[in-house]
Amino acid sequence: MENKTEGRKQLLIIGGGYAGFWSAISAIRQSREIKKTDELEVTLINPDNYFTMRPRLYEVSLEGLQVELDKYLKPLGINQILGKAETIIPEKREVTVSTAKGIRHLQYDYLVLATGSSLRALNLPGIETTFNNDTFNNALDLENHIIKLAKNNFSNEGDTTFVVAGAGFTGLESVTSIEDKAKAMQAKYSTKESKFRVVLVEKHDVVASFYAAQGQQYIIDTLKVKNVEVITGSHVVYVEPSAVLLSDGTRIPTSTVIWTAGMVASPLTYFFKGVKDSLNRVSVDGYLKLPGYDNVIVAGDVANVKVGNDQSATMSCQFSQFQGRWAGHNAVNDLFGFPLKEYKQPGYTTCLDLGTDYALITEGWDRVTRQTGQEAKATKAWVSTDLIYPSVDVEEAVAASFPAIPNF
Numbered sequence: 001m002e003n004k005t006e007g008r009k010q011l012l013i014i015g016g017g018y019a020g021f022w023s024a025i026s027a028i029r030q031s032r033e034i035k036k037t038d039e040l041e042v043t044l045i046n047p048d049n050y051f052t053m054r055p056r057l058y059e060v061s062l063e064g065l066q067v068e069l070d071k072y073l074k075p076l077g078i079n080q081i082l083g084k085a086e087t088i089i090p091e092k093r094e095v096t097v098s099t100a101k102g103i104r105h106l107q108y109d110y111l112v113l114a115t116g117s118s119l120r121a122l123n124l125p126g127i128e129t130t131f132n133n134d135t136f137n138n139a140l141d142l143e144n145h146i147i148k149l150a151k152n153n154f155s156n157e158g159d160t161t162f163v164v165a166g167a168g169f170t171g172l173e174s175v176t177s178i179e180d181k182a183k184a185m186q187a188k189y190s191t192k193e194s195k196f197r198v199v200l201v202e203k204h205d206v207v208a209s210f211y212a213a214q215g216q217q218y219i220i221d222t223l224k225v226k227n228v229e230v231i232t233g234s235h236v237v238y239v240e241p242s243a244v245l246l247s248d249g250t251r252i253p254t255s256t257v258i259w260t261a262g263m264v265a266s267p268l269t270y271f272f273k274g275v276k277d278s279l280n281r282v283s284v285d286g287y288l289k290l291p292g293y294d295n296v297i298v299a300g301d302v303a304n305v306k307v308g309n310d311q312s313a314t315m316s317c318q319f320s321q322f323q324g325r326w327a328g329h330n331a332v333n334d335l336f337g338f339p340l341k342e343y344k345q346p347g348y349t350t351c352l353d354l355g356t357d358y359a360l361i362t363e364g365w366d367r368v369t370r371q372t373g374q375e376a377k378a379t380k381a382w383v384s385t386d387l388i389y390p391s392v393d394v395e396e397a398v399a400a401s402f403p404a405i406p407n408f
């Protein structure tokens with residue numbers, strides 16, 4: 001068995017997204033605070049060297065959306081394993097990881113599970129030919145596909161039509177940015193100009209009903225302004241190579257279907273006892289600890305965490321990045337017998353990008369409109385380019401990893 005060095009306690013963190021990254025940094029900060037750095041070894045497992053800014057993957061450009069993990073992990077003495085955790089055996093405190101060099105078996109004294117979420121796998125004919133903005137590589141596939149269409153002057157039937165399936169947050173952000181993305185590729189790679197058609201397909205009878213009336217109307221009006229064709233009360237049933245078939249019999253010729261519907265937590269949650277919610281998440285207590293285990297914390301999209309008004313935190317970086325700060329802090333304190341800090345994040349905001357000139361900021365669980373238009377756009381830009389990134393200065397990031405919610 002690996003990683004049992006010099007009797008140091010082993011903190012193993014699986015996942016290098018918002019929750020996992022901040023867990024690792026916060027663990028280092030807290031181990032310094034309680035003067036236990038010599039007794040602790042922190043290891044982070046992630047398939048690649050990137051902390052990906054997932055909330056930005058729908059954007060026109062993919063530049064700057066990945067932060068290199070080793071720039072933080074190396075100077076802080078955190079072990080990095082590039083690999084995918086395949087199995088967890090809680091009774092043996094063991095994680096099996098597949099890496100480029102083969103399978104590794106790691107032992108832990110304390111585990112932080114932070115493996116996030118992904119699009120739900122669907123048994124839909126042709127789903128494998130669709131695109132999505134779920135991971136960096138998938139967003140890159142979409143970009144390369146559009147470049148290919150652009151180089152061919154979007155000349156085949158359906159090349160100029162983009163169909164977005166699902167009108168949740170990701171669907172709305174994708175559908176209002178895809179034309180600008182196509183135009184950007186056209187300007188770079190085409191020799192003639194094409195006109196684009198953008199279609200949003202939503203199975204509910206109305207779009208954006210999860211917003212209060214004012215926000216919903218703003219979204220509906222914005223979709224109109226942006227010439228997005230909205231089809232409600234219908235869903236995709238078949239994806240052909242150059243068309244999509246809807247449940248109401250409509251057939252839309254298209255070379256590009258962007259799938260955005262249905263998120264689900266990482267399947268690693270199934271290695272633990274306990275009920276999972278409809279999103280596959282495990283319920284944790286007020287300290288992010290997994291009931292029934294004395295050495296497991298779960299944070300981010302894999303955790304069902306109660307926040308203000310007895311609501312569960314949504315799968316969002318808004319919650320994940322702060323849960324990460326609590327996770328690292330509490331894992332270290334629990335390992336060394338110090339008191340845990342209760343996780344509290346009562347506020348809830350949504351920052352929805354609706355493409356050039358349009359955005360919507362809401363507050364509270366009723367999603368009441370606070371900002372629209374350019375004002376909202378400026379807020380969203382600040383969130384996307386500043387708030388969700390760690391400082392480039394490693395020690396500043398360490399200081400920012402203290403578990404507290406800043407007063408924005």
Ligand SMILES: Cc1cc2nc3c(=O)[nH]c(=O)nc-3n(C[C@H](O)[C@H](O)[C@H](O)COP(=O)(O)OP(=O)(O)OC[C@H]3O[C@@H](n4cnc5c(N)ncnc54)[C@H](O)[C@@H]3O)c2cc1C
Nearest residue numbers: 015017018019054055084085116300301315316317318320
């Ligand atoms: C297009 C899009 C737009 C979004 N917009 C917003 C928004 O506006 N606001 C907002 O708050 N949220 C938004 N989100 C949601 C937000 O990105 C997620 O909720 C957030 O990334 C969750 O953080 P996390 O750390 O739990 O998981 P992730 O960020 O998904 O990180 C999980 C990490 O774990 C790694 N991992 C997974 N499985 C394994 C394994 N078996 N072994 C090792 N590593 C593994 C993954 O590769 C990844 O690096 C958006 C998401 C998308 C896709």
